[in-house]
Amino acid sequence: MHLVFASSLVPCGAPESGFEIANAAIVDGLERAGATVSHIGFQWPGSSLNAPERTRSLGELDVKTDNASTRQKLAWLARAMAGGLPFASAKLRVLGDAAFRAALDEIGPFDAVVINGVGLAGAFEKALTDQPYLYVAHNVEHQSAAEAARQASSPVERFMYRREARHLRALEERLVAGARHVWTLTQEDRATFGLEGSERASVLPLVTPLSATAIPAGQRVPAFDAGMIGTWTWTPNRIGLEWFLQEVMPHLPEQVTIAIAGALPAGFPQRDKRVTFLGRVVDAKQFIRQCRIVTLTARAGTGVQLKTIETFEMGLPAVATPSSLRGIADVPANVRIADTGREFGKLLAEQIVGHRTGSVTDLDATAFRASQIAGMDAAIAQALSAFRAGH
Template structure:
């Protein structure tokens, strides 16, 4: 069997996003079953070759920036499509048809999200599997652009409506739908006979050996995203003042503009070269999600690495069979107390890391079972 994995940008997406992890999970899972998978999509401007298993439709810049160009706005409004789909209408339909024909005979398409199919409806003319995007990763048209805040809010609301409508249409037409969580399945009203939850899986964790942490508490994420920033603001405002002065804190990841530095003890590192290595440099990880929807990639990676963490209930959404190293806490006092307890336990070596490799392997096995079921339904 030969399937085409149609994704907006090659590779599937950031491997540190839920959508990127889901894309890699299904590609790897399909290939383990013997399915030939060819990736199709745009390449990042200036990026290296996408590889022998991929066909590029051409180069593309940042989709958020492209979405707010006047010609993109006009296309989206006139065609009633999401801005993220209008931003992808760079190559003409004839080029997409030629690219598909050049791939040779295929048995169907795997749609990585709905934006590319929204730009090119011909992708949904063949039998297809659908990977709905994680609702928490929808475009927010970040703060780098000059769009006024009130207009950005209107565009974000419109994007949510149009993406919802497109997802529901494609979910109804798909042979099988693989949402990343039960929450997304319920949101789309999916039929249990035509859908299965595909748990995103990260890269296999590397054996780490002895850890020598440089920080007591660490946090990792894209803090420019509104839902992530809310968790960071909550931590800085409500948790840090409750922590003892000797507790060191490091925050890694893309930082938003205008974030006030509230404590000298908090070290803002910005993006780091190796996310896994940074997390291993922290005695305890704080998972501070406050948003009410979507999955959190940092939570998944912490579990796969077997690292101890304190997490809000929102940060654990969509996660089952959590390792024993994860402590749940919601109120600020309870969260700060849990951090103190785990930091002391880790310093005194009475707290050991969990078996992240087993957690990863069990999650991978569960994903493979879902993929096998999807293939059976797709072919049946």
């Protein structure tokens, strides 16, 4: 079975962002199921394709909004308004439908397209949905946009996010309605799309990709009591970070040390001497192993938290909010769950002391990863079998 994985980004180098990690894991799963997978989409500027013989690159493109100039952002906005597109899709609309169709045709005969998220689908909807397709819903994107609108600090931002939410909702409804099968990453997202109990939808438990750097082995030597990593410029992540700094930090002892890695919004202030902001780190897994306890602080958004899965795959102790555990069926024994700042701070302090004294330890995560892979393989096999039967 030949599938075309249509995504805003094609595989280039080691996956870094949560989106890229999830993509690589899903492609690994499709290939384990016996599918041949080709790719179409854009690549990062200056990058090299991982599988050039199976990839049709649409060109180099940096679509990060926080990297863009004001002039570029206004150009994207004008394109979105003129085309009635979500802003996220307008950034990718740098060639016409005919050129995109020609690129898709160059891949050769294929059985179906796997539409991976809304970005590329919104930019070239007709060309992609004219084919038999399966849809991967990484998140309920319109809910995230609506949440960002509620958190917006200016009327202009609020207007923009509300507009985005409207267009994304309509696009997601069309993609779900036309798909042969829909994969979501959590049961909650499946229900939100009205597909709970439907044989046309299933949940994909995620793992980090088999091609990713191996989990470091050996004894840990923690440099920090607790830590977290993420792209904090993304609104749902930033909401969790702000909650931790405002609601959790006041309930932690003065002597604790907290490290936060990942890109921050411009001008983000240093507010507490106990917190060290490290920016982007070279090796995310090595960084997180330098923290006694991992803090998983999601308070918003949909879909799965890849940093939660990475933490559990490494067997590291953590304190997590309920939102951080979306899509996780079995929570490891060395993880504590808290939904208020006070309770989170209390449990985090206890976990730190427990790790210092040896009562809280790392776990063998082999069974967790095996369970996630088995769940993913079952969901993919079910969908591909149904597709073949109905094709």
